[in-house]
Amino acid sequence: MEYKHQAVLLKEAIDYLEIKKDGIYLDGTLGRAGHSSEILHNLSEIGKLIALDRDTAAIKAVESKFSKSKSLILKHSNFQDLDQVLDQLKIKAVDGMLFDLGVSSPQLDNPERGFSYQKNGPLDMRMNSSQSLTAKTIVNNYSAAELEKIITEYGEENWSARIAEFIVKMRKEKVIETTDDLVEVIKAAIPKAVRRSGGHPARRTFQALRIETNNELEQLKNLIDKAVSYLKPGGRLVIITFHSLEDRIVKHKFRDLAKDCTCPPDFPICVCDKKSEVKVITKSPIQASEIEKEGNPRSRSAKMRVAEKI
Ligand SMILES: C[S@@+](CC[C@H](N)C(=O)[O-])C[C@H]1O[C@@H](n2cnc3c(N)ncnc32)[C@H](O)[C@@H]1O
Known part of the structure; x- marks a missing residue:
């Protein structure tokens, strides 16, 4: 059976990525390639998209659809290992990254995966x-x-x-x-x-x-520093979350990375030498429009935050 996934905040995510035709992008949460397809549409033949998913079912479902694409590189990998993937590909930095967190509809809808309280199946819940x-x-x-x-x-x-x-x-x-x-x-x-x-x-x-x-929250915490360190200056990091625990991590991490010196105010000179690494582009999170929420209930809890590497 083929399970479908409707991408959330698709136009908004693509707009915020400000895709350059010949750029290199990373989608850390391929799913059913809703966002990846749009990134590919915006790339020329020399542009590259590296798309990761920790679920082999996602990689398999997308593989044949894009077998002719010269721009797409699919990898079965956890996004927290993006450094290893990029190092193997000899890519030092990318122009933008997207992470659309959580589970996909195909994972939720397939009772065998055990994610849903509405469908009976083995108590599994593993993405990988x-x-x-x-x-x-x-x-x-x-x-x-x-x-x-x-x-x-x-x-x-x-x-x-x-x-x-x-x-x-x-x-x-x-x-x-x-x-x-x-x-x-x-x-x-x-x-x-x-x-x-x-x-x-x-x-x-x-x-x-x-x-x-x-181990979703730990992996998200590990991800953000790594993602920023593999972005080119001006490159954008777009993260879509689906509950307050995730959104809080992204919000606080972006705020910390955007901070200059963190020495106590009574220190006469800076001893920490901290420099801001990103500029936060979205002062408050982007949410789905009413029309999107009506058409796709999954989008109701979505919050998107964007940071740009300095
Ligand atoms: C919400 S879906 C992404 C949907 C996708 N943007 C689309 O439009 O089709 C999340 C996907 O990310 C994958 N995922 C979640 N955590 C991951 C991680 N730590 N590393 C790699 N993939 C992960 C899940 O397996 C799932 O396929």
Whole structure:
């Protein structure tokens, strides 16, 4: 079955990249190549696009469609290893980079991947199917305290303690194997009266488990410094996030990179020697238009921030 993905903030991302026809660009989150296709349209034959995805399904789905393109280089890689990919290609710096974070619709829609609380499937949630850690391992092995911590921090879930307690109780009787098994445990843990508001009761816990399984926030933190160090002066870094935890990391990291000297104000001279590395282009994040939000519900939570290397 072919699963589709509708690119979010497509025009805005392409406009902010200010693509040069013969430039070199990196799309760190290929997905189904919505953004990559548009970048390619804006490049001449000598321009280059290096597109990465940690999910082999994304690479396979896109490979044949672009087999004739001389500009596209596809790599199965985590974006936090972009330095290794660029070094192997002997590319010292690029003209722009895009990261459209999170999961793609094909990952969510395929029940076998175990990302969705709305479709029954194995409790998997790995973006890279060759890694060993799955959501099932986490749910069945982490202590109640560890589960509560990740559900609180990554899911911002008020009922995390009860959910963790119910998971531990349930798994003593039988292994929690499927997304439906987990949804049932979460529903039992959250009182009915509370469940009537605030969307699907499993949404926050599933988000937390997905973030933990894929180490998403750590990888985002590692990414930004690396990405900036491989940008040419004037090159733009465009990042689209889908929840406040990610957006906060991008906002703070951009602000830190844009800062000059960070010595305390009472120091007579600068001893830190810090120079600003980027200029923040988007003072507040770009969000989808009402029309886009209506046509693509995934875009409702999207926030795009852009920084330019100095
Ligand atoms: C929201 S989708 C991107 C959609 C794409 N922009 C499009 O228009 O089709 C996110 C993609 O990034 C990939 N991804 C997420 N984290 C990644 C990482 N750390 N390294 C490489 N790829 C990653 C996911 O596997 C998924 O395919």
